[in-house]
Amino acid sequence: MVDRRYLTYFDWGLLALTFLLASIGLLTLYSAVMAGVPTPQETLFTKQLIWYGIGLVVMAVCILFNYKLMERHAWLIYGGVVLLLLWVMFFGKYIGGSRRWLVFGPVSLQPSELAKIAVIIMLARYYAKYVSGRGFTLKGLQVPVIIALIPFLLIVRQPDLGTAGLIGLIAASMTLFVKIEKRTLLIISGSGIAMALPMWFFFLKEYQRQRILTFINPDRDPLGAGYHIIQSKIAIGSGFLTGKGFLEGTQNALSFLPEQHTDFIFSVLAEEWGFLGAVILIFAFLVFIFWALNIAYSCRDPFGTILAVGITAMIAWQVVINIGMVMGLMPVVGVPLPFISYGGSSLLTTMISVGILLNISMRRFMIE
């Protein structure tokens, strides 16, 4: 009993944008892995193609049921993700000094990626129930803080500070969206500063302060992050107006870029396609984000609206942090660029997000 209106209301525009971004992503990834280090990197491209295939299926599944079911079963989703995070903590695979991965045969997953979606759903459920227009007070914020804090701490322990920080940013954005009462906002920001200052001067050791300063300003570490950033800036800047051409990026080809297929993939694109290519990508993201916000705009159900805003916040923050980082505007953190960076878990999360957005979009008539 498929309702015909589903087809009528199906958001073809968002789907087209998704395919556009996916194409740009695959093209750039091809260059990043083919021109860079040879085998076994070549298989990365094939792997990413397969992940896109899986992502499309998962996206389709996310469309099939009414998104309101997620509101009802938010606890189930959230609880499942927390269990996965605990599982990783004890049985996850150590790679490069951190424990983030669950390995099932040839497939490995990062539950921390899924945690972002779970937190968004839980928060949307809570805020939809209690949003009042007057803004949330300290009392009303207790539950959301706990919702975000549990996965946050589990992910910090892995350690994956990038993803943990992202969850914090998403939760903060959603909370600001549903409005914090003015006095409460003052208290929170005031006490934040009041706690940070003595922490900085009395509790942190000198080397810890140095580490934070270096994090904020990579130039302080000219042999590590600072070096990566200057190479990335050279790659982007040398792209000039029209770029060096597909597969012609020298910074990319000679592996002067670190993590060129994951966190620094934007530099590859900007080097080979120049200002024009980079602006087109940023515009594509901008249109995508506005489109998603428009879905929130036209949805008449608070849960759907807040859910769409949360998902948009997730994608928007990742875009801003990742591109800001490779251009030397932000600290160096491991945050992937949605649709573009290599990585199965990240891609899966992005495709689930698109699925949920499509779901909200095509069911907007049900409330009207």
Next chain:
Amino acid sequence: MSRYLKTVDSEWFRHRLTMVMMCVSVAALVLILRLIYLQIVMGQEYRRMSLNNSIRLQSIDAPRGLIFDRHGNLLVENRPSFDLYISLKDARPVENTLGRLATHASLEETELAERVAGVRGAAYHRPQLLKRDIGRDALAVVAAHRYDLPGIDVQIQRLRNYVHSGLAAHLLGYIGEINTKELQKKIYADSRSGDLIGKTGIERSLEAYLRGKRGGRQVEVNANGQVVQVLHTVPARSGHNVYLTIDSRLQQRAEELLEDKAGAAVALDPNTGEILALASSPAFDQNDFITGLSRDKWNALINNPLRPLENKATQGEYPPASTYKIITAMAGLQEGVIHDSDIIFCPGHYRFGKRNYRCWRRGGHGSVDLNKALAESCDVYFYQVGQRLGIDRLAWYAKAAGLGARTGIELDHEGKGIVPTAAWKEKRTGIPWQPGETLSVAIGQGFNLVTPLQMAVFTAAVASGGVRYQPTLVKRVASWGGDDILRNEPKVVARLPVDPATLALVQKGLWEVVQGDRGTARIARVKGIDVSGKTGTAQVVSREKIEETEDGASIHKYKDHAWFVAYAPSENPRLAIAVIVEHGEHGSSAAAPVARELIKTYLGEVPLAPAVASGSSKAPNG
């Protein structure tokens, strides 16, 4: 739907969403502005920099810390190695250049030619290593003829240098390239492949102090790879200097005395636990490991039946033989199963169960009291003490003496030894303990195994009135500026569980061993200094078996190990020693003279030979 009507209307949400869109637009604007700055405004500049990948990282290696002995004599340093390189494209015609180089620096021309024979392609443009470590004389010649030698370049590299080749080789250890397995370990997180790390000995166990922190330079280079400007520099931090407790004069003497023998000697200060000498023989030359060990040399080292790479002082496990009687005596007196005046008659053997246990002296010792039993090492006396004690009580005292457990000295792969108990044997072999085995254990045979270091530490505890100190090789670690990073203070690990009166009786017996008229180690006497000690002769195979072998030549490997433990002066001791000589036969003849010479060297009865380390430079802040 009623729920949301009560709370907020969609107009409110739309208002909030407009604000969100504004924020997003601002963020996008910032990104695009930055893009304009990087790609349009700075684009030319970055394009230029990317053309020759002009930003490079250059590593600045950190000098490794130096190692000194307790008096500040330099033992391990870093010396420059002058390595000869050639840039083939600048050296043309290559044959002529190489020919001149060979004549000037008296090098083998064919050898040089071989190094560059196969060089093609990209490598042609990079400097190629011609010869490592050419030495100062050759360097001077090459420098003087620079204009005659186009494309020839000398690069300086730091090489680890063990100042006195072969001295304290096991103890100091050596460094080598980090391997894949080590790279994965957490303690080497800062290291990368190609790095040199401590592989054995102090070089390894104090790696964290000795290794400095690598620095680096971010530089801009031109198309020829020459540095145009240095953008950032992070200075390297030198490793810390280590001051050992070793007295290099005593160490060298110990190694001389063990030369041509397989064995070990350990000497320490009984009042602090500081190791003054720790020698193992045969040894090897650590410098061979630095400049590259040939396959033949390596095979010779690992196939040598005398195991030169093993540190016999800490890794070698031997039956303690009669030196163990010190423990049996302490246990017997303390437990009251024997008193010092009790007389036991020794007819040369002791019948227990169905077996006859022999005393080493066939004719017997006659009437024996404690003092005589220790002085003349009467087996029959200690068979009976052991029998009265039982294996588990005896084992308790051995463990209290520090046997059967690692001492915790700063060296890797330390042996634990074995203190047998009834439960241990049952678990190990499944066969219950036989009472007769207790008799063997009581005289240090049977399942007992100890390391020379354990025996030295135990002897030091007897000497110091029962206090067992943590043995250590490290006196101090200091930064290049001379600041203390670590200063080792004497640490008491345990006390021997015996009354002062008991200990005094044992000490008197040990004095009698050397100074008494009929002691087994009269050979260890030193003029003017009273020495206390105990000999031991460890059977490698049972006596019956030796008699079965007819051919005298094959007997060396069946010969007994010779032990001697000692301390001196007997009153207020300043030196405790354990010596083992593998297949040295008698403790008195093979091991005791080594200890005697060490005592002479350290406590100074005879004028000393010129000190080995006197010529070397003093520590900067020693």
